Amino acid sequence: MGSVTPYDTAAGRRWRVRYRTPEHVQTDKRGFTTKRDAELYLANVEISKASGSFVSAAAARVTVGELAAEWLANKQQSMKPSSYHSIAVSWRVYVGPRWATTPVGAIRASAVEQWIRQLGQGTAVTHKSGGKTVPAAQARPRSATVVLRALGVLAGVLDMALKDGRVPKNVARRTEGAPRKVSNKPRRYLSHAEVARFAAAAATPTQRTMIVLLAYCGLRWGEAVGLQVRDLNMLRRRLQISRTATEVDGKILVGAPKSWEKRAVPFPAVLAEPLAHLCEGKAPDDLVFADRFGQFLRRPKTSAGTSSWFLDALVASDIERLTPHDLRHTAASLAVSSGANVKAVQRMLGHKSAAMTLDTYADLFEDDLDEVAERLDEGARRANLADVWARN
Incomplete structure (x- = not known):
């Protein structure tokens, strides 16, 4: 237990509180103008020590x-x-x-x-x-x-x-006035015909194959440019996503895929020949999509006022400005329209859970509700459920 003692100063009597920290280090706090204030401070110190919320003045001074x-x-x-x-x-x-x-x-x-x-x-x-x-x-x-x-x-x-016990609570958590992220940009899904028109407008086979791959497989840009020849299983038509090549401050950094999860992604047969052509004469560790020096392809610029092969192809195909990541949304849309369920789309896109896929692409699954209702009605008719209301 601590103590409260008086001492004299030029300004009059003041009170000192002596106490021990939870580490049993003796310390004090001086300058209280009344004994009551000093006793209240000491009481708060003892309560905080008992409850485990004690914070020493020295610990709280770290910046x-x-x-x-x-x-x-x-x-x-x-x-x-x-x-x-x-x-x-x-x-x-x-x-x-x-x-x-x-x-x-x-x-x-x-x-x-x-x-x-x-x-x-x-x-x-x-x-x-x-x-x-x-x-x-x-x-x-x-x-x-x-x-x-x-x-x-x-x-x-x-x-x-x-x-570390330097503060009793984190005042930056659950703050008032934190903004909410709201995107006003409408999500654009390309049709099969638009993807074909867009790819045809690209200048090189590498660019055309990249557009179709992003639009049909849903890879992130870093995952696509990080593909090596060894990652392609042409027999089963699978892409093994085991790494990503991300551009940071102008440098390409190779690391694990997002969320650290590897996955296998199917690709349509229409991509088999173009991918095989890109792999011709390459070693297993060579990049599938590479620039003329055999290095990683850089993400094309797509912001207003810039120019790139990607934007040139969009203009030539009369499609509004998109980003490579927007083609990932197209892949989700085309997969759902082809009959894929939410778990299949989740695995293709590399989402952590089906719930995340539903939250992201809830608008794509709205038509499924109508289909559920139609199938329920078919089952009810086969069971003559309508006869329930025909009875007296």
């Missing part, structure tokens, strides 16, 4: 930046390079400029909510490449994705502080 260095090192060890890159950039550009020098014990929920609002409005201080500070007056509003990622980084660092 967000000091903990972030360790947190980021852990993330770099456990995450794929492309995923780690996004949170490292978020820390450097958005989180660090605001919180790096702030003690974890001094962060209040209201301050976090204000920061979230400022990021969304474009009034938060940020950094750009090279570490130069961007004044609030020159900042611009950030998207919900950017804001939520920054908030997640801060919350992750404070999770570490909570585990």
Whole structure:
């Protein structure tokens, strides 16, 4: 149990609280103007020690930046390079400029909510490449994705502080005012005829085969360009997805597929000959889709004001602007329209669960409800269920 003792100062009598931390280290806090305030503080200390929520003043003084260095090192060890890159950039550009020098014990929920609002409005201080500070007056509003990622980084660092007993709770979790990600972009599904027209407009066999592969197999770009000759089973018409080649800061990083899960993806017979042609004269470790130097194909630019072979083919085929990832949506649509069930689509796309596939492509399965009702009606008619209402 601690003690409360008085001492004299030039400003008058003050009170000191002496107590031991859970680690049995004696410490004190001085400056209380009344004995009652000192006794209340001591009571709170004893209660927090008993409940396991005690936080020492010294532990709470560690800064967000000091903990972030360790947190980021852990993330770099456990995450794929492309995923780690996004949170490292978020820390450097958005989180660090605001919180790096702030003690974890001094962060209040209201301050976090204000920061979230400022990021969304474009009034938060940020950094750009090279570490130069961007004044609030020159900042611009950030998207919900950017804001939520920054908030997640801060919350992750404070999770570490909570585990270490440096804060009693994580004020960055369950904050008010966090934006919601809402996409206003309508999802575009190409028909078989549009895929054929799009592929025919491409300039080279490699480009044409890539378009059809993305539209019919649902591979992510990194999975497609990471394919090696050994990954093709021409007899069973299967693609073995065991790695992905992701471009990060202009460099291609090869790693495990998304969610770390390997999978086999079927490809239609129409792709057998074009794929075989791309593999001619290549060794098992060679890339199926390669540039003229035998290196990884770079993702074609598709944003407004840019140019690429992908955009040229879209213009030539009179199809509105799409991205390579949009062809993944087309693959899901064509699979469902061909009669594939949700589990088959899940496995093809590499989703973690069928629930995720349904959440992502719920609109594609709406017609299935009509089919269910029709089949139920057929069964009911065979059982003469209508006779139930014919009875007196």
